[in-house]
Amino acid sequence: MSAPAFERVALIGIGLIGSSLSHAMRRRGLARTIVGHAQTQKTRDAALRLGLVDQACATAREAASGADLVILCAPIGVCGNIAEEIAPVLRRGSILTDVGSVKGAIVRDVGRFVPEGVHFIPGHPISGTEHSGPESGFAELFDGRWCVLTPPPGTDQAAIDRLSAFWQACGSQVEIMTAEHHDLVLAITSHVPHLIAYNIVNTARHLERVTDSEVIKFSAGGFRDFTRIAASDPVMWRDVFLNNKEAVLEMLGRFSEDLTALQRAIRFGEADTLYKLFVEARATRRGIIQAGQDTAAPDFGRHAPAGLAGGSKPSKP
Amino acid sequence: MSAPAFERVALIGIGLIGSSLSHAMRRRGLARTIVGHAQTQKTRDAALRLGLVDQACATAREAASGADLVILCAPIGVCGNIAEEIAPVLRRGSILTDVGSVKGAIVRDVGRFVPEGVHFIPGHPISGTEHSGPESGFAELFDGRWCVLTPPPGTDQAAIDRLSAFWQACGSQVEIMTAEHHDLVLAITSHVPHLIAYNIVNTARHLERVTDSEVIKFSAGGFRDFTRIAASDPVMWRDVFLNNKEAVLEMLGRFSEDLTALQRAIRFGEADTLYKLFVEARATRRGIIQAGQDTAAPDFGRHAPAGLAGGSKPSKP
Numbered sequence: 050m051s052a053p054a055f056e057r058v059a060l061i062g063i064g065l066i067g068s069s070l071s072h073a074m075r076r077r078g079l080a081r082t083i084v085g086h087a088q089t090q091k092t093r094d095a096a097l098r099l100g101l102v103d104q105a106c107a108t109a110r111e112a113a114s115g116a117d118l119v120i121l122c123a124p125i126g127v128c129g130n131i132a133e134e135i136a137p138v139l140r141r142g143s144i145l146t147d148v149g150s151v152k153g154a155i156v157r158d159v160g161r162f163v164p165e166g167v168h169f170i171p172g173h174p175i176s177g178t179e180h181s182g183p184e185s186g187f188a189e190l191f192d193g194r195w196c197v198l199t200p201p202p203g204t205d206q207a208a209i210d211r212l213s214a215f216w217q218a219c220g221s222q223v224e225i226m227t228a229e230h231h232d233l234v235l236a237i238t239s240h241v242p243h244l245i246a247y248n249i250v251n252t253a254r255h256l257e258r259v260t261d262s263e264v265i266k267f268s269a270g271g272f273r274d275f276t277r278i279a280a281s282d283p284v285m286w287r288d289v290f291l292n293n294k295e296a297v298l299e300m301l302g303r304f305s306e307d308l309t310a311l312q313r314a315i316r317f318g319e320a321d322t323l324y325k326l327f328v329e330a331r332a333t334r335r336g337i338i339q340a341g342q343d344t345a346a347p348d349f350g351r352h353a354p355a356g357l358a359g360g361s362k363p364s365k366p
Numbered sequence: 367m368s369a370p371a372f373e374r375v376a377l378i379g380i381g382l383i384g385s386s387l388s389h390a391m392r393r394r395g396l397a398r399t400i401v402g403h404a405q406t407q408k409t410r411d412a413a414l415r416l417g418l419v420d421q422a423c424a425t426a427r428e429a430a431s432g433a434d435l436v437i438l439c440a441p442i443g444v445c446g447n448i449a450e451e452i453a454p455v456l457r458r459g460s461i462l463t464d465v466g467s468v469k470g471a472i473v474r475d476v477g478r479f480v481p482e483g484v485h486f487i488p489g490h491p492i493s494g495t496e497h498s499g500p501e502s503g504f505a506e507l508f509d510g511r512w513c514v515l516t517p518p519p520g521t522d523q524a525a526i527d528r529l530s531a532f533w534q535a536c537g538s539q540v541e542i543m544t545a546e547h548h549d550l551v552l553a554i555t556s557h558v559p560h561l562i563a564y565n566i567v568n569t570a571r572h573l574e575r576v577t578d579s580e581v582i583k584f585s586a587g588g589f590r591d592f593t594r595i596a597a598s599d600p601v602m603w604r605d606v607f608l609n610n611k612e613a614v615l616e617m618l619g620r621f622s623e624d625l626t627a628l629q630r631a632i633r634f635g636e637a638d639t640l641y642k643l644f645v646e647a648r649a650t651r652r653g654i655i656q657a658g659q660d661t662a663a664p665d666f667g668r669h670a671p672a673g674l675a676g677g678s679k680p681s682k683p
Contacts (some may be wrong), residue, residue, distance in 0.1 A: 078681070148585070175584045178664030179651070185664065194586050224583070234580050237570050243500025244628065245562055246588070250647040252617070253554050254625045263551050265653040267492045269511050270467075270556025271563070271595045273620045273660045278588045280651035285646035290640055300569070303551055307569045310620055311561065315607045323607055327600035330567040334597035336497070336582045338622070343590045347495030347502065349666035 053081045058083040059116035061109045061131055063096045064282070065177060066148045066184025067122035071101040073219040076188045086112035087183070095183045110200035114138040118215070121147035121159070126288040129158030135171055141166035144208055148174055150235060150285070152199045152228035160201065168208035169229055170200045171228060174221060175239070179280040192220035194340050199228040236296035239288055244297065246279040247286075371532055376433035376517065377402040378426045378448055380413045381599070382494060384439035385503025388418040390536040393505045403429035404500070405590035412500045431455040433532070433639035436531070438476070446475030458483035463493055467552060467602070469516045469545035471609035477518065487517045489547060491538060496597040506595055510658050515548045516545040531585035553613035557606055558621055563596040564603075620675040621679045 058080040062068040067085065074080045085102035086109045089091045093105035106112040113119045113135035121128050128147060139145060145167055149155050155171045163169040176194035178185065184236045200209050213223040226234075253264045253272065258321040264272065289298060314322040372671050375397040377384040384402065391397045402419035403426045404410045410422035423429040430436045430452035445464060456462060462484055466472050472488045480486040493511035495502065507526075513533040517526050530540040570581045570589065581589065607614060631639040655662045 065670055121568040141409075160458055175587045177587075180664050183532050195583055197584070212433075218520050233577050234584055235587055237566075237573060237576055237582055238584040242566060242588035242592055245566065245625070246591075246627045247644055249554075249559060249562065249621055249642055250627055250650050251628075252621045254646065254650060256554065256620065256623075259551050259554055261650075261653070264656050264657065265650070266512055267514070267551055267555040268659050270492045270494075270552055271559035272555040274591050274595055275559055275655050276647070276651040276654055276660070277377040277666060279644075279647040281644075282649070283641055286644050287640045288635055291635055291637060294632055294635070297632060298629065303573065304566060304569045305625065305629075306574075308562070308565045308618075308622065311565050311568075312615065312622075315561075315611055315614060316449075318608055318611070319607075320604055320608060321613075323604045324600055326568055327564055327596075327598075327603050329571065330564050330593070330596040331600070333567050333571060333578075333582070334580070337585045337590050337593055340582050341584075342582065342585050343593070344668050347497050349594060349668050351666050353660050359513075 053216065054079045054211070055081070055116075055118040057082045057084060057116045057118075059119045059285075060102065060110045061112060061121045061135070062123035063087045063101060063183045064122060065090055065181055065185045066174065067120070067188075068096070068099070068101050068124065068183045068220065069188065069190035070120065070148075071096075072184075072186055072188035073191055075100075077218050079215060079218050081117070084112045084116065094232060096167065099183060101183060101186070102169045108134070110135050110138055115140060117143045119143065119145045120214075121145075121149070124282075124285045124291050125149045125151055125158075128155055129162070131160040132162040136164055137160040139164055139167045142168075144168045144170060144212055146170050146172045146198075146212060148172060150239065150289045151293040152197075152231045154199055155305055156199070156201060156228050163174065167207050170198055170204060170209060170212050171201070172216070173197045173231065173235070174216070175235075176221075177281070179277050181282040181285075189220065191216070195224055196221040197224050197226060197231050199231050200229075232296045233292050233299075236293060236300040238299050240293055241300045243278050243281065243286055244276040244290065244301065245304070246277075249275055252278045328359055369629050371396045371528070371535065372398070372435040374399045374401065374433045374435075376429045377419065377439055378429060378434045378436065378452070380404045380409055380418060380441035380500045381439060382502045382507075383419050383491065384437070385413070385416070385500045386505070386507040387437065387503075387536065388413075388440065389503055390508055391419075391504035394535050396532060396535050397435070401429045401433065416500060418500060418503070425451070427452050427455055432457060434459065434460045435529075435591055436461075436462045438466070441599075441602045441605045442466045442468055442471055442475075442609050445602075446479070448474040449479040453481055456481055456484045461485045461487060461529055463487050463489045463515075463529060465489060467484050467556065467606045468610040469548045471516075473516070473518060473545050481544075485522050485529075487490050487515055487521060487526060487529050489516070489533070490548065491533070492513045492552075492556070492672055493538075496596070498599040498602075506537065508533070511538055512541055513538040514541050514543060514548050517545060518545075548650055549610050549613045552617075553610060553617040557610055558617045560598065560603060561607065561618065562621070563592040566592050567596045568588075572650075579683050581608040590648065
């Protein structure tokens with residue numbers, strides 16, 4: 050790319066996604082200037098120190114002012130207020146987008162404040178880690194992952210193409226769908242998995258006959274896999290569940306129905322039912338690996354714990 | 367260790383655990399001779415080719431004959447039959463153990479065949495990967511993980527100490543408890559997590575409004591973490607659920623009860639309930655990392671998919 054894709058990009062919120070976007074933009078020279086807003090002085094200082102932003106603003110309005118790309122990287126619950134605050138300074142012809150995990154709520158809360166002539170294109174990069182904050186970001190976060198854009202009907206095609214090219218330059222593959230469909234898909238691929246992970250961690254913490262210490266010691270039997278996503282940012286996830294209620298409850302209903310059937314198969318010792326189901330699950334895992342969305346390395350390629358004997362990686366991948 | 371701990375170790379079953387035990391024994395010279403039995407010629411050939419065993423036997427009886435340590439590394443459902451077959455050739459003073467994920471059923475099915483003078487000490491290394499078969503093993507599998515032994519009351523202490531030392535030399539930490547307590551602990555740290563993982567994969571496969579292809583593409587939102595353990599050996603896991611029914615149903619009951627409460631909190635928009643629960647879950651994750659049972663690296667330290675731009679690991683651990 051000979052010239053930066055954008056003159057001035059405003060990151061409203063500088064956590065895991067905001068900071069990773071900065072790294073990804075710097076990697077490919079996608080923005081001439083990156084300005085950012087964070088609520089706390091501590092985060093603004095960190096953003097400057099880490100070189101994530103050229104300018105750290107105390108208000109969202111100041112950051113958004115004059116930007117040709119504004120990216121809301123804040124929890125869903127506050128995006129409406131931010132939109133209201135920045136609306137007066139949004140430039141005609143600029144793009145306003147976000148990275149939230151629910152899109153219907155963003156359309157509802159943000160859409161009504163978007164001035165005429167500003168291209169509003171909600172977005173969601175399907176990537177992340179369990180870590181939070183400006184120091185947790187890295188340029189490769191979006192590489193090979195999907196970014197979903199949900200432009201409302203009638204959105205300018207050139208603006209959609211420009212934002213798609215931006216995400217592709219950040220390493221992502223881009224898919225366009227409606228906000229409603231996005232929220233349904235993510236309910237099963239992300240929201241319900243997180244809910245279940247939070248739930249089993251909670252269940253394990255409140256048992257009388259098994260201690261917390263035992264749960265931790267013997268977590269390598271499978272439980273530890275769940276705790277990773279249950280360590281994700283609590284505010285972000287609270288807002289996801291409050292704002293995608295309908296789709297989450299629909300998918301949770303299906304999950305519970307299936308779990309009840311599985312429970313019954315165990316109670317009555319239905320060996321064939323269990324076996325068939327377990328065999329089928331392997332096909333989905335293979336599909337995810339073939340699609341480049343996970344590693345085939347055993348145990349996700351985890352290293353043995355540092356300081357213990359034989360800390361090398363498995364020799365057979 | 368100056369001399370091998372055992373003269374002749376018999377591995378009855380040469381899958382992930384059997385083959386990893388062979389590698390771990392070779393690493394530290396724990397056995398003068400390793401013999402093995404596998405049901406299929408293909409696995410016996412592989413075991414010889416990979417150097418896992420010095421001798422591959424067509425029957426379990428032949429392998430167990432003359433061994434001073436016999437380790438059952440087969441699915442729980444067949445261990446009773448194997449015990450009956452090998453009982454006549456078990457040497458006085460030898461140790462008979464296993465690696466099964468349920469211990470009550472092993473005591474029930476294997477215990478009754480153990481001849482007088484043979485030390486029967488059920489065991490369970492809390493480690494594994496989602497891969498199966500003789501080629502999936504590696505020496506470091508047990509490093510830093512826990513191995514639980516459940517010796518029946520009255521078991522010879524010297525034999526328990528000898529088997530404990532063996533597992534420690536294989537890299538494990540050892541804990542002694544009753545079979546009943548083991549089965550309860552593992553129900554929550556391993557069996558129910560696997561069941562839930564199998565269940566959500568199954569739910570996702572049978573939706574009408576979300577396609578399989580969408581589930582796979584957008585799995586990086588959390589779903590893919592569940593598919594790893596849902597790719598584990600189907601026969602082994604069928605046998606786990608059939609043989610630890612009571613504890614699994616108890617823990618599943620608690621899980622479902624908690625999930626219903628969480629579902630209700632979402633339905634009625636109880637923001638504080640959700641937030642508090644999500645914050646608490648982070649403490650369990652921290653405990654697991656501090657105990658050396660998982661990595662603190664984001665995303666389990668997964669690498670970016672091969673062949674895509676920027677496939678390096680996150681620079682900030």
